[in-house]
Amino acid sequence: MNGGGFFERVRKEIGRRRRMSARLLIASSVITVLGFSAVCGSIMLDMRGNAQELARQTQENLASTISADINRNIEAYDLSLRSVVSNLALPQLAHVDETLRRLILFDHASIARHFGSIQVFDAQGNLTIDSATLTPEKLNRGDEPFVSAHRDDPTVGLYISRPMQHRGTFAIVLSRRISGTDGRFLGVVAGSIRFSYFKQVFSRLRLEPDDTIGVVARDGTLVMRTPFRPDVIGTNVMGAPGVRQVFSQRRGWYSGEGIIDQIPRMMVWADGTRPLVVIVGKSWSDVFRMWRHEAIRISLILLGLAIIVAGFTVFFIREIDRRAEAERRLEELATTDSLTGLINRRKFDTLIEREWRRALRMNTPIALLIIDADHFKAFNDGYGHQAGDQVLVGIALCIGDSVQRAGDCAARFGGEEFAVLLPGGSATAAQGVAETIRNKVAHWSVGQGDVTVSIGVASMTPAPGQHWPVLFEAADKALYAAKDLGRNCCVVAASRHDLTLAA
Known part of the structure; x- marks a missing residue:
């Protein structure tokens, strides 16, 4: 490598390190953001699960409370019906007056x-x-289901009718069978629970606009609903998705859509064994409302973090670029001859050591040219130091123009002395490069003091135990031989003691 090639290599190495540092920084930033995203995602999933579980527990408690109230009143009313059935079986009842009979029965x-x-x-x-x-x-209700059900099936027990008009008001009718000693059907005892009771129970609750509460009989009849819709009261909802499992499990929940508004809801029940089952529905939008707000807040924080990390990443990449450029400039300053732009002696010593070891390892030749300007001191004294500096720059340009391979290296040793290292170069190839340099300098200097150069050339294949000063010593002796032969010539050292004139 010549001087330009060397610095190109330095720039590539610094660029490679910069790209690696930038990649590491970007990878670290991406990993950091992904790590925070994973943690936040896990937290948000846990929060979502907790929100769902809290809503389920709350709805189950509400369903349990309402169910207990409704079914406790049904059980109390059923006890009254049972008492009347029992009292009707008393034989003494036929011999008392109407007032006393009413007191006994009720x-x-x-x-x-x-x-x-x-x-x-x-x-x-x-x-x-x-x-x-x-x-x-005078009233006959023989065609009503609460009578015919007991007439047709003696095992019905407590019968709860569909919502109906009873004695001028909307209600459900509860009835019990009256049987004779021989099991004959003798009639029924019936009572009613008005819808005003259900409305009073539901009016005490604070519900969201999309919340629903349904009271369903065991045959699937919708007995009551809030918000109240008269057109759906009394319909059978057993075919709705999820309703059947209400009567197969004591408690639980399912996700389903409202039969009226098709809003997706969490439907929860507390006791599926009761005569009337309470199903509480809460829209999924309400279930996850607070979680959604928290998720948005955390997402915005995470987005802000990502923007900050991206900003710092860009900032540090720019700092890495500035530092890499500063390192490159420092490297050039530390290894460059300020006048000619070639590398200096300190860097040349490092390179020749490395190339010598490589040649030894690969068993290949290595060549060295030592170049010296002829009569430069006299030229400097006669024309001045500024003209002398211009001559040195011209010689450096001729050398750089003649050293074309990427692995070749040209350096200024100091004063008017230069060196060219040719890894893999044979004596013949090195002699050709030396002649090219000499001729270019001679041609260039015509009319500018007619400066010429003398060049000592040496090439050898390193042997174990040898060090690069051996090559340097051979080239230096070849240079002195060129000076003794009258200058403006090249001398090749075939060995340490065998010097050949090439001119």
């Missing part, structure tokens, strides 16, 4: 604002006894 009857009166119907569905009056009206 002594345990539950009385509440939202409960209807208890009525007794015979086997044909005729009203015979009414807890609200001594003179019941």
Whole structure:
């Protein structure tokens, strides 16, 4: 490598190190951002799961509370119906007056604002006894399901009707069968729970606009719903996705869409074994509302972090570039002759040591040219130091123009002395380069003092135990031989003691 080639190599090495540093910095930044993203993503997933679990627990507690209230009242009312059925079986009841009979029959009857009166119907569905009056009206309900169900099936137990108009108000009817000692159907005892009770229960709750609460009978009949929709009350929802599992598991939840608004909701129930099952629905949008706000906040923080890391990465890459450029300039200053632009003696010694070892390892020749300007001191004294400097620059240009291979190296030793290292160069090839340099200098200096150069050439294949000063000594002796032969010539040292004139 000549002087320009050497510095090109330096620039490439510094560029390679800069690119490696930049890649490492970018990789570190990307890994940092991805690491934070993974951590934040894991946290957000945990938060999402916690939000879902909290919503499930809250909805289950709400469903459990409402279900307990509703079914406790149903059980209390059913106890009243059972008591009436039991009292009707007393034989003494036939021998007492109407007032006393009412007191005996309805002594345990539950009385509440939202409960209807208890009525007794015979086997044909005729009203015979009414807890609200001594003179019941003439009324036949034989075609109503709460009568026919017990007539057709003696094992029904407590029958809960579909929502219906009963005694002038919307209600559900609860009934029990009256059987004779021989199992014959003798009639039913029936009562009602008005819808005002359900509305009162739901009015105490603070619900979101998309929240729903449904009360479903075990046959799938929708008994009550909030928000209240009269057009869907009494419909069968057993075919809706997820509803069937409500009656197959004691408690649980499923994801489903509303039968009216098709809003995706978490549907939770607390006890699927009760006569009326309460299903509480909360929209997924409400379930994840707080989580969504936190996720957006964390995402914005992460985005800000990524922007900051990217900014610092760009800043540090620029600093690396500045540092690499500074290193390159320092390297040039430390290894360059300021006048000629060739490398200096200190760097040349490092390179020749390295090339010598390589030649020894690969068993290849290495050549050295030592060049000296003829009568330079006299020229310097006669024309001045500025003219002398111009001559040295011209010689350096001729040398650099003659050394073409990338591995060749040209250096200024100091004063008017130069050197060229030719790795892999034979004596013949080195002599050719030396002649080219000599002729170029002679041609260039015509009219500028007619400066000439003398060149000593040496080439050898390193042997074990030898060091590069052997090559330098041979080239130096060849240079002195060229001086003794009258200058402006090249001398090749065939060996340390065998010098050949080439001119």
